[in-house]
Amino acid sequence: MAEQPSNNEYWSANIRLVTVCLVIWAVVSFGFGILLRPMLSGIAVGGTDLGFWFAQQGSILVFLALIFFYAWRMNSLDRQFGVEED
Amino acid sequence: MDQYTLNLLVVGATFALYIGIAIWARAGTTSEFYAAGRGVHPVTNGMATAADWMSAASFISMAGLIAFTGYDNSTYLMGWTGGYVLLALLLAPYLRKFGKFTVPEFIGDRFYSPTARLVAVVCLIVASVTYVIGQMTGVGVAFSRFLEVDVSTGLYIGAAVVFMYAVLGGMKGVTYTQVAQYVVLIIAYTIPAIFISLQLTGNPIPGLGLFGDHVASGEPLLAKLDGLVTDLGFAAYTEHHTNTFNMVLFTLSLMIGTAGLPHVIIRFFTVPKVADARWSAGWALVFIALLYLTAPAVGAMARLNLIDTVYPNGPQAEALAYDERPDWMKNWEVTGLLKFEDKNGDGLIQWYNDKNASFTEAAAARGWQGSELTVNNDILVLANPEIAQLPGWVIALVAAGGLAAALSTAAGLLLAISGAVSHDLIKGQLNPNISEKGELLSARIAMAVAIAVATYLGLNPPGFAAQTVALAFGLAAASIFPVLMMGIFSKRVNNVGAVAGMLTGLVFTLVYIFLHKGWFFVPGTNSFPDTIEGSLLGISSTAIGTVGAVLNFAVAIGVSRVTQAPPREIQDLVESIRIPKGAGAAAADH
Structure with a gap:
């Protein structure tokens, strides 16, 4: 919509935020939980290693934090750009 | 009561x-x-x-x-x-x-x-x-x-x-x-x-x-x-x-x-x-x-409990005698989800990994002639309260x-x-x-x-019916998710692209599953064994949804590039769903 140029800025801010969140999402699950597990094997956590913790518990906790962080950031971006619902 | x-x-x-x-x-x-x-x-x-x-x-x-x-x-x-x-x-x-x-x-x-x-x-x-x-x-x-x-x-x-x-x-x-x-x-x-x-x-x-x-x-x-599990020839629990x-x-x-x-x-x-x-x-x-944070704990603890029940004095000592088994085992034997078969006729419940070739000798030395207990996955949660008394x-x-x-x-x-x-x-x-x-x-x-x-x-x-993970998740991943995402994040993907992408994802995923699990799941009609090693692309049929999704994205974007862009009002629609403002109006005109 040409008459509201700020929306494009709003959208690119959103895309940046989504990208950052999805990078973290992939790093904790596919990264720490699976592919990078051998690298983290030196870090002991309760009878096993950090990679196992990320695969069975850590990634879920990070997912939770990511969704709430995204909701909080987006809802404030909505207000900043004046596109929130009335 | x-x-x-x-x-x-x-x-x-x-x-x-x-x-x-x-x-x-x-x-x-x-x-x-x-x-x-x-x-x-x-x-x-x-x-x-x-x-x-x-x-x-x-x-x-x-x-x-x-x-x-x-x-x-x-x-x-x-x-x-x-x-x-x-x-x-x-x-x-x-x-x-x-x-x-x-x-x-x-x-x-x-x-x-x-x-x-x-x-x-x-x-x-x-x-x-x-x-x-x-x-x-x-x-x-x-x-x-x-x-x-x-x-x-x-x-x-x-x-x-x-x-x-x-x-x-x-x-x-x-x-x-x-x-x-x-x-x-x-x-x-x-x-x-x-x-x-x-x-x-x-x-x-x-x-x-x-x-x-x-x-x-x-x-x-x-x-x-x-x-405990490696003592019984099973693969180590925490290893990959x-x-x-x-x-x-x-x-x-x-x-x-x-x-x-x-x-x-x-x-x-x-x-x-x-x-x-x-x-x-x-x-x-x-x-x-x-x-989901409780489930892995339940899994590990129930496995440990089960081994302790079958080997009360540790896996190196004698196994539990069948006649002395706890009541919950008797209850679940009735359902057929727990089975005991006394292969060496000694009246004890030997439970170990008899598919592990390097463990066969150790087992034979103890007079074991095959694992005698079969436990269905589904028992653990249902029998948990009984196991914990x-x-x-x-x-x-x-x-x-x-x-x-x-x-x-x-x-x-x-x-x-x-x-x-x-x-x-x-x-x-x-x-x-x-x-x-x-x-x-x-x-x-x-x-x-x-x-x-x-x-x-x-x-x-x-x-x-038993193929929920392959079929339901495969189709949702390969056909539905990509078009929903492109519908929001791209203004360029058009009608032809979306239909071509969805059909590609759907057909590719279905055919790949059928090639490994049998056409329409009829046993024996599969062309490849349903294992990672034997599969067509080295990818298990349950994991193929990811590839279907990638194909869906690629075909939809490719086809849309060479066909006409979506009309103005559709591009406006995409703009409007990208901002929260005006949701009340959108609902009201319905």
């Missing part, structure tokens, strides 16, 4: 509660029937979504899947929760802003194509029907184990209860019963887990106990478990044994599939605002995580919890199916001028028919 009466009382009380909610939350309009009038609080919707999402498989099977495999099955934990990140960041808020009732409706409108809508309906029905059969059989099994009726009677009772609240209340009735079902299932899952964690680790929080110390030996719990590439693809398939399953997506149509849809996805994962009301609660998990997911799926039939097929294609009242009636009839079909398929499960 005996166990049977107790089970009957607790299950009966929960069912009475669901029916009470059904009568209180009747739907009077199509908006109430499809989207609960869009007045559901984000936390309430989060709780309902958790029950909608966590099926009989999450409640009953998942802990067992992890217990008997260990680290390698972490795929389920990450896959079935990680999908919520995709849902929250890429789909839910925008589809809520769009403000319509079904997933195929968005695909049809955004890609200005009745064909796209029809393809989406087909994918939705195949995925949801596969999924619902598993829930119906789960209801039958839970009834027969805990209430001593036969499986078909159990199924009829379950179907009758779903009929009450789903046909009368639609999304409105389903939402509030799912909230009640969530409360029942999470209490039922958590109480036995807390007791077992206390017994083994002294920590009341199972998720912390998992990484704590085993009280009896003083060793860390997981180290103790690794020692499977193909890494496939583990990544399978996890990703589960994640994308989760985000693309229509019965989960439509739950986010019920909240009042776009901002609520964002919060609500977080709350849904909070309520899901309460179970908890009071009878906890056992009754677990019965009610298993039923709640199966019924809540079944209702959500049936709602997605009946919405697609009445809103996308009848109103969308056959009779666009149908009145509000007529559509509400047709939605109720579609729901009743869907329940009847699901009950019939639950009684006579076809070959594809």
